[in-house]
Amino acid sequence: MGIEVPQTPQHGRAQASRVFFHVGVTRYRRAHGFAASTSIIILAAQMSLEETLIAVWRQALVENASAVELDGNRYPVRCPPKRGLRQVDFVLDGNEIRGLEQNPNTKSRWAQTARSGKKVMQFLTEGRYVANVVDGKVTVYGKRAARIADFCGSRHH
Numbered sequence: 001m002g003i004e005v006p007q008t009p010q011h012g013r014a015q016a017s018r019v020f021f022h023v024g025v026t027r028y029r030r031a032h033g034f035a036a037s038t039s040i041i042i043l044a045a046q047m048s049l050e051e052t053l054i055a056v057w058r059q060a061l062v063e064n065a066s067a068v069e070l071d072g073n074r075y076p077v078r079c080p081p082k083r084g085l086r087q088v089d090f091v092l093d094g095n096e097i098r099g100l101e102q103n104p105n106t107k108s109r110w111a112q113t114a115r116s117g118k119k120v121m122q123f124l125t126e127g128r129y130v131a132n133v134v135d136g137k138v139t140v141y142g143k144r145a146a147r148i149a150d151f152c153g154s155r156h157h
Contacts, residue, residue: 047071049131050138052092053123056099057133060088061119068099098124102132110134 059065060077067074075090085101102110102120114120123131131140
């Protein structure tokens with residue numbers, strides 16, 4: 001299961017994702033008579049698990065932000081001195097999730113991917129890995145992640 005952030009020739013992935021989300025929000029806002037000021041709230045409420053993970057990955061690893069902003073909340077990006085890898089703890093629909101920059105000095109295939117120069121972030125909840133993002137592509141694994149994704153997806157109906 002995966003989702004790819006659209007990329008256009010004139011924009012990078014981050015810009016394309018902003019354009020993609022903005023167009024959907026603008027249509028929704030107009031169709032339901034919401035004021036322009038509500039578009040950010042609508043955007044956050046409509047993000048799926050995959051879209052949220054990509055947003056965290058992009059802000060923390062691509063944009064090197066000091067904090068990740070989701071649903072109007074700011075979550076600090078920390079860089080503990082032990083390994084010097086970025087991490088961010090955030091909440092999505094009541095689920096506490098931690099995003100961890102992949103340690104390239106391990107033997108896993110994700111570490112090998114990180115060593116090759118790709119930006120890799122692993123996501124954990126309740127001490128178990130549930131997903132990762134590699135260069136804007138999400139891989140979700142496990143039943144726990146599926147339950148979170150199903151709950152997030154239920155907001156679209």
